Amino acid sequence: MSRARHSERPDRHRSVRSFLDDTDEALRMGARPGARVWPTGFDLLDTTFGGGLRSGELVLLAGTEGAGKTTFAMQLMRNAVVAGRHAVVFSFELTAASLIQRLLGLEAATAADRLDDPMNPAADVRQFRAVLEAEDPDRRGLGSAMRALPYGVDALMTIEAYSDRLHIVEGNRMTTIGQIASTVAAVADETGEPPIVLVDYLQKIPVDGIEGTSDETTRVTFVTETLKELAMELECPVVAISAADRESLGAGHRMRTRDLRGSSALAYEADIVLILQTKENIVAREHLTYDLNAAKVFRRWVVISVEKNRFGGGQVELEVQKDFEHGRYVPKARVVAERLIEERVFTS
Template sequence: MSESRITSHRPQRRHSVRHLLDDTDEALRRGARPGAVVWPTGFDLLDSTLNGGLRSGELVLLGGTEGSGKTTLAVQMIRNAVAAGRTAVIFSFEHEAQTVVQRLLGLEAAHAAEASDQPVSTAADVHAFRSVFEAEDPHRAGLGEALGRLAYGRAALSMMDAYAERLHIHSSNSQTTIEEIAGTVAQIAEEAGEPPVVLVDYLQKVPRPGVQEDEITRVTIVTESLKDLAMELQCPVVAITAADRDSLGSGHRMRTKDLRGSSALAYEADVVLILSSKEHIVSREHLVYDLGAVKIYRRWSVITVEKNRHGTGSMELEVQKNFEHGRFYPKVRVVAERLIEERVFTT
């Protein structure tokens, strides 16, 4: 990573313990927080497990099987952080910026319905918002008027307006290097007066143009660089990671070792979360007498906390899907059923 991009944020690397103790004492006397800054994810039990949420200087890896909701969960965490008054940036290699905005509108419409004590199903979904973005408006009255024709559409726009200045989306591509990511984060931190929470979607797509190397080497360097970025700029970095398809064959449950590319993923990360669709990993004993239970389990995803340096590890939490509105329901609970090490069903 280019040193010139980060020296202004941490100009001094060596400190005596005396200096660190004095700084801590001074911060406490000012009423400031001397330790890590924490960004809550907005998912109550997950935050408790992570000892408050996403911490400054940490690299958080979010892996999972296809369709389990990795991007949905990560974007919702980012949304919750900015809705609480923080700053964030999403480096989106997978989705266009407008697609992310449409998901956020669907999410906010669902929140607005809940705030009105109405069923979430009464709110316009992501598809409805996408239709507005993709259709010509014969009235030419603008976005507010167009969204006003959707259920809770205007409320969703108003809720997004409250944090729109603090949430940045970088339309990333094959030329978006780790140096550009670092420079963008540093610029946002300088403008906002605080480091942002960072989402990279996804890690294996961060390129190193002009360098001849295999994927393992590239992923190792990118992972180490993202960890360096988190520490240098004192921000949490959440990186979605892809699975190694060869290791996810019939009868296998995804684990940290199945993340694609490098052992550095497990070594450098402070937190590793694995997201799985519940119907794939619940023990057969819960299904043998009630095959209809599969439909119920299909509504849930399981968050396995595989590594957690500052909190509780080896936790199995579950969140209910609401993908129609681009989100999970915010209430998290501990998985009650026994989960297996291997998958019951294959897809």
């Protein structure tokens, strides 16, 4: 099966002279000659990546159950569109309604952070879901429904401000890799700029002519290589959530890049590999032995391991605090101070 080209990027074969001339012209015009950068919105992560995610990069995001992979990835997309960029989300796991309810919770919490009023907490995702799923006998509309929730109007107004820049596709068996490429190219043509792309998740993308679990390695190789090609040709970052082998989710194992399910192409093609794990499961025993409260505290934090960073430092361990009630992580990251182990300390 040959891989189709998804764009008509000019000057595919270029001399170094033409590259230098184009770079010189861009600099003289005050333009950026290098890659475009999409900040993640997490300060230390952006420092690690030299400013953020770059055009042409394939970013793999993996993690254990409950670590919040979709939450983290959607926060990256949200941060991009708040900054004025465009984003396309292909969700094979959650409906658009569910993702929007999470965004409402995130924006309500962000509005509450600005006022810093602990006596007036923001509505959480469950409250937004309950209001949006309830019947409205008076038919007053969305704005009225949001007024019933703390910071609901603030959340709605923020989302409305970037709603035209955030595109959500509910994936199904017809959402092939070719359809993904066509959709991203169409958004780029319509908006005049490449969007950041999220695929949730990679192993669920159907491939024509490759069916069944016995062909998973072939399918994942094809999808991974094509997503990387898409990122390079459309000059956008592609973030793909990757499933892990079931064995890596069991007791006594800390997840690594080698645990991603389906193909060695995942590690080879990716420019960045991030693995999310709850801190409680991977912190060294000495941090738990003498403090009975430590496990409860560590449970609220997720460690982001930068397993691979092609254009910067790898093996970086950062941590962010969960706020899943509001569909987000607290955006201030920090370096992990405690020693982490290779295997889990205990099992639940």
